[in-house]
Each structure stands twice: as structure tokens, then as C-alpha cells.
Amino acid sequence: MTELPAEPAAPDPWAGLRAFTAARIALGRTGSSVPLREALAFRLAHAHARDAVYSALDLEPLLTALQPLQLPVCRVRSQAPDRSQYLHRPDLGRRLGVASGPELATHATEAPDIVLILADGLSAEAVNRHAAPVLALLVPPLQRAGFRLAPIVVAEQARVALSDEIGAALGARLALMLIGERPGLSAPDSLGAYLTFGPRPGLTDEARNCVSNIRPEGLPYPAAADKLQWLVQEALRRQLSGVPLKDEMDLLG
Template sequence: MDKPKRRNTETDPWSGLKMYTAARIALGRTGTSVPLKESFAFKMAHAHARDAVYSSLNLEVLLQGLHAFNLPVHVLHSMASDRMEYLQRPDLGRMLNQASSEQLKEEGSSSTEIAFVLADGLSATAVNEHAIPLLQLLVPALRQAGFTLAPLTVAEQARVAIADEIGELLHAKLSIIMIGERPGLSSPDSLGVYFTYAPKPGLTDEARNCISNIRPEGLPYSLAAEKILYLIQEAMRKKLTGVKLKDGIGLLQG
């Protein structure tokens, strides 16, 4: 009688999938637990995510990069006075404080088409690392396409909806906020870009479009810029953003 074949417990059937994802799969095991190395790696990733939440905008580097576009630049602040209040009171992060609001009113900008906002969100690290490289692709493309740009703004302790107020104060047809997304254990530096046509305070998420996970390990800058340019053109053509505006760029290329 043939002996039953012994199952190979050394090979994890998930191992071949590791090259396609940064998710924690095929970690191996020691007894009934994951290996010590993987346990430490998990704690390190968790620490990076927590650090990202409490990170700050590197204003010196950001302003240096923004001034290269030859546009006025304003540094603004939400109504959240510090990071702790920002985390505990999301509503305050959606509104400019009085000084920032007055600063934009004094700008006296005439009607423009696009207002870019850089905001820390839940990962200033993402903005510090990815916002300027993305703008370096976008701004020349938008100017070549004939779009007019409002003064650039950087908002601290800010949430997505703060761009609605900023866009309205700058008389822009479209506000675009580049903001740090909630960090994950494999992506503490993910940048999100949100679009709002006819921005004004009080709009909800259904009025916006979003492109997320912009970073070299996620959605590369070049592809993100291509998608953003397409959505800008469609938003201006249809005079809307949100659930009625779809990203059909893949269909156009197919």
C-alpha cells in the first residue's frame, strides 16, 4: 500500500502574490504566531502611520517649490488652532480662520479658472514629498491648455472642504486640493487630489471627484497628472464635478 504523500508545509501558496501587493500576506509563521521579524515590521509600519498623522508641512521647501511657478502664494490656517483640536474637531478643519479669510479677501483676485490648494490633511508627509513633483507636471500642461490659475495656497490643519471656501474667495471656477490621506500600514505618504466645480462652503462629498494613492509606489505622478488634466477639462466642459463626472480616460485610450 502506497504511503500518503506528505504535504509540503514549507511553501506558502500566497508567496507568489507578494510581488503584486504591499499588503501583509505570506508572512510565514513561528508556531502559532508570525515570525518575530514580521511582528517588528508591523510595529514599525504602525509607528510610521502615527508619525504621518502628526507630521507638519515643510513650509520652507513647499514655498520654494511653489514660487517657481511665478504665482502669488498664500499660507493659510484653518479654525483648528493645533493638531489635537484638528483631530478632535473635524468641522474646524473645514473652515479658514478669520485672519486667513481676510488675507484672501484682500487679494482681490479677478475671476480665474483653477485654484490649487495644498493641505496637510492626515499626512503632511504626503504633501511634503509628492505635491510639488505633481504640480511640476500639471502647471505647464494647464497653461499650455489655456487655463488661468488663481494664486496658490497652502493650508495648515486643513480638511478637504476648506478648498470650497478658498475657491470661492479666489473667484475660481474649480478648486483642486492636494491633501495627505489617512495613512495606512503600507502607505503613510499617500496623496489625494479632490476637485470641486463652483466651490462654495456647504458642499458635500457627492459634489467632488477624487484621485487617491498618488505616490511612486501607488499611482505614479505622470499617470495622476494625466487623469487630473482629463478631469479638469471634463469638469470645465460639463460645468460640474462629483457623482455625475466619470473618469473615462481608460475608455478613451482603449
């Protein structure tokens, strides 16, 4: 029996569009399937995304990178005892652990304007890579503007809503959480920023503003820091956040 030659991979006519996006488009085909190269690339991207979900904060290098900011650092945990429980019980990631309340009380300062929170979320690797560079660009202009900053809070096994309890415990007017976003097949290390005026338990997502995809290949550090500074200033000036606070930075200057 004569073996038929394998059909060569056909180039996709839209291949030029791949220069403008990291999305999985214009993959080409071999017969009725995608080329082996693209199939393997998909499996590798999926593996990176799974690894990101189970990644942990690399605390020693992270704390070292925060030292130039000359702000105290407080470490807290949610009620999720481990990563498995964190993933299976999202509600536990939204509440402070028993020991974390007293820990925050020891770092309480007089009426801070802003508390900055670094949280592992669904990709601790995003925080390990991007949080310190963003804060290095964000903290100095906030301080020059006269805002009082609470100690930086590093939160493990944390969901976004944990910022409400942290902000309320420290009496902060505004909470800004940098957190690892849900990893995708093109970005396993995307950092998100969630801003909440008047943080307190019971708030829902319409009370927050979000800046997402912070990373060199997405929203670069300087642009992210500028946008966050503008949102923080406007939130504190207008005393609101979420749906009523629109991103009018480019319109208003």
C-alpha cells in the same frame, strides 16, 4: 527539565504573491503566531502611520519647490488652533480661520478658472514629498490650455471641505486640493487630489472627484497629472463634478 527547541518559521505557500502587492499577506507563521520579523515590521509600519498623522508641512522647502511655477502663494489656516484640536474636532478643519479670509482677499484675482490648494490633511509628509512634483507636471499644460490660475493656496490643519471656502473666497470656478490621505500600514505618505466644480460652503463629498494613492509606489506622478488634467478640463467643459463626472479618460482618449 529539557527545553524544547523553538519551532522554525514556516514559509507561506502564497509568498510569491507579495511581489504584486504591498498588502500584508503571506507572512508565514511560527507555531500559532506570525514570525518575529513580521511582527516587528507591523509595529514599525504602525509607528510610521502615527508619525504621519502628527507630521507638519515643511514650509520652507515646499515654497522653494513651488517657485519654478511662477505663481503667487497664499498661506491660510483652518479654525483648528493646533494638531490636537484638528484631530478631535474635524469640523474646525473644514472652516477658514478668522485671519485667513482677509489674507485670501489680498490675493484675489479676476475670475480665476482654477485654484490649486495644498493641504496637510492627515499626512503632511505626503504633501512635503509629492505635491510639488505633481504640480510641476500639471500646471504647465493647464496654462497652455488657457486656464486662468489663482495663487496657489497652502492650507494648514485643513480638511477637504476647506477647499469650498477657499474656492468661493477667490471666486474660482473649480478648486483642486492636493491633500495628505489617511495613512495606512503600507503607505503613510499617500497623496490624494479632490476636485470640486463651483466650490462653495455646504457641499458634500458626492460633489467631488477624487484621485488617490499618488506616490511613486502607487499612482506615479505623470499618470496622476494626466488624469487630473483630463478631469479638470472635463469638469470645466461640462460645468460639473462629482458623481455625474465619470473617469472616462481611457475610453474617450
